[in-house]
Amino acid sequence: MSAPVPVTVITGASAGIGSELAKVFARNGHRLVLVARRKDKLDALADEIAAGGRPRPDVIALDLSVAGVADVLARELASRNLDAETIVNNAGFGLTGRAAELDRAEQLAMIDLNVRTLTDLSLAFVDSLARHKGGILNVASLASFLPAPGMAVYYATKAYVLSFSEALHRELRKKGVRVTALCPGPVPTEFQARAGLTGSRRGGLLELSASEVAEIGYRGFAAGKRLVVPGRLNKLVPLLPRIFPRALVLAMSDSRQKGRKT
Numbered sequence: 193m194s195a196p197v198p199v200t201v202i203t204g205a206s207a208g209i210g211s212e213l214a215k216v217f218a219r220n221g222h223r224l225v226l227v228a229r230r231k232d233k234l235d236a237l238a239d240e241i242a243a244g245g246r247p248r249p250d251v252i253a254l255d256l257s258v259a260g261v262a263d264v265l266a267r268e269l270a271s272r273n274l275d276a277e278t279i280v281n282n283a284g285f286g287l288t289g290r291a292a293e294l295d296r297a298e299q300l301a302m303i304d305l306n307v308r309t310l311t312d313l314s315l316a317f318v319d320s321l322a323r324h325k326g327g328i329l330n331v332a333s334l335a336s337f338l339p340a341p342g343m344a345v346y347y348a349t350k351a352y353v354l355s356f357s358e359a360l361h362r363e364l365r366k367k368g369v370r371v372t373a374l375c376p377g378p379v380p381t382e383f384q385a386r387a388g389l390t391g392s393r394r395g396g397l398l399e400l401s402a403s404e405v406a407e408i409g410y411r412g413f414a415a416g417k418r419l420v421v422p423g424r425l426n427k428l429v430p431l432l433p434r435i436f437p438r439a440l441v442l443a444m445s446d447s448r449q450k451g452r453k454t
């Protein structure tokens with residue numbers, strides 16, 4: 193059998209930022225594996241990328257909130273003679289509402305996807321990532337930098353993603369594996385409807401398109417950056433907890449969340 197083909201695995205590629213990341217990685221010559229639950233959307237994106245003259249991405253329909261999914265993915269890649277060169281952990285969702293009032297099981301499923309599976313996929317392929325001098329691009333958020341009453345569990349999952357990715361960046365650099373945390377601010381995608389963000393207040397000056405975020409994220413990852421915060425104004429948000437007392441940051445964040453769900 194010929195040598196396995198190195199690929200970039202992108203989770204949550206059926207919509208939003210993941211779809212755009214797939215297009216940017218494809219444009220830059222990466223062979224792709226697209227993963228999410230909706231196979232029809234993944235197939236349509238694979239066709240679009242192939243129509244642009246790039247190799248057609250492999251499509252793997254999987255529910256990534258299920259435990260042990262990294263092993264399933266590893267078997268799928270092996271059976272297709274593919275080897276992970278880069279992992280893009282983008283799949284994720286949020287929920288709006290007071291944590292004590294939201295469905296507990298749904299909040300735990302969010303932790304399974306945003307935290308557990310992201311960790312599993314970050315660790316499962318380190319040997320092949322090192323072999324190909326590839327890396328891991330983890331989609332965190334501006335939410336990583338703040339606590340947020342009204343979206344408590346989601347923000348906490350993203351704080352984890354940032355903390356974990358930054359530490360991994362340092363741990364894996366000796367192996368030649370790049371790790372980047374991408375921290376977008378508000379991006380209009382299916383995220384808002386899924387999260388129950390029904391309020392009229394949008395992302396305002398912090399808002400960027402999914403394609404802008406993907407392009408900036410890709411460039412930062414290719415440059416080996418530890419942290420990428422797309423957008424000039426967005427770069428001020430991580431400074432807030434350093435400038436203001438924690439109680440004030442909590443109150444500001446609470447008031448912002450209230451305006452996003454009416």
Ligand SMILES: NC(=O)c1ccc[n+]([C@@H]2O[C@H](COP(=O)([O-])OP(=O)(O)OC[C@H]3O[C@@H](n4cnc5c(N)ncnc54)[C@H](OP(=O)(O)O)[C@@H]3O)[C@@H](O)[C@H]2O)c1
Pocket residue numbers: 203204205206207208209210227228229230231233254255256257282283284285286305331332333334375376377378379380381382383384386
């Ligand atoms: N939009 C924002 O304002 C924003 C801001 C900062 C960070 N982010 C982060 O950016 C990432 C992408 O979000 P987005 O805005 O592009 O949201 P989106 O449009 O809702 O896309 C989410 C993607 O995740 C996939 N996904 C969700 N649950 C899944 C599951 N159980 N198994 C497999 N795939 C699953 C979805 O595919 P299927 O439904 O087909 O499975 C979809 O492809 C998320 O991690 C989000 O937290 C978003």
